């Protein structure tokens with residue numbers, strides 16, 4: 610067992626409708642080592658994030674957050690551990706009927722531990738961190754795609770997590786939006802947050818991560834650094850990094 614704080618999967622199997630999504634899968638996210646999971650569409654990247662959060666139950670194998678194996682436990686008994694992780698979902702998943710400020714603050718309001726003034730201060734601080742404080746009273750429908758992503762990140766930060774999961778945070782953004790997200794992730798890392806991203810976007814992956822996991826047909830086909838990945842002789846990895854005519858219609 611690694612002595613460093615981490616989130617882990619061991620020997621994990623997960624199927625949907627008889628199709629194996631993960632088979633005997635081992636995964637390690639160590640605190641302070643930012644990682645990206647790469648893989649083609651439908652390979653199971655989002656599923657990994659949900660399993661790590663305990664939102665899905667594996668068919669076999671285990672998930673551990675820090676010292677606690679959460680597999681098989683009722684959700685209420687691992688809420689403390691789960692609170693150490695925040696997720697920015699694919700698409701942002703903001704509540705359309707709430708303002709930006711309400712979206713960022715709603716969990717704190719629900720918990721009822723802080724006064725309204727304290728919550729407002731935190732909401733403003735998080736929105737300012739992501740550069741959209743001026744949008745406090747707007748509704749999600751009034752925001753650009755890039756702003757929505759940043760509000761979703763502000764909401765994730767409100768709980769002051771140790772780990773932040775990003776599901777395709779740059780999909781659909783223009784180059785400036787992508788640059789903004791990369792910069793935000795790097796600032797969060799400088800503040801001691803550990804990021805785990807799933808994406809197809811190699812530029813963002815290499816700009817924000819030290820380690821890479823390549824998922825292919827339910828298995829981890831590659832794990833290593835950017836250098837190691839670029840030198841890899843594994844055909845699927847080479848193909849992913851630089852598709853050629855061979856990649857057409859396969």
Ligand SMILES: Nc1ncnc2c1ncn2[C@@H]1O[C@H](COP(=O)(O)OP(=O)(O)OP(=O)(O)O)[C@@H](O)[C@H]1O
Nearest residue numbers: 625626630648649650651652653654655656657699
């Ligand atoms: N609720 C569900 N019911 C049936 N099949 C599902 C369900 N959720 C996911 N799947 C299937 O499981 C596989 C893995 O899905 P997942 O969303 O994890 O892929 P992904 O790698 O995140 O894809 P993308 O890059 O497109 O987001 C896909 O083939 C998907 O069709």
Ligand SMILES: [Mg+2]
Nearest residue numbers: 654655656699
């Ligand atoms: Mg996905």
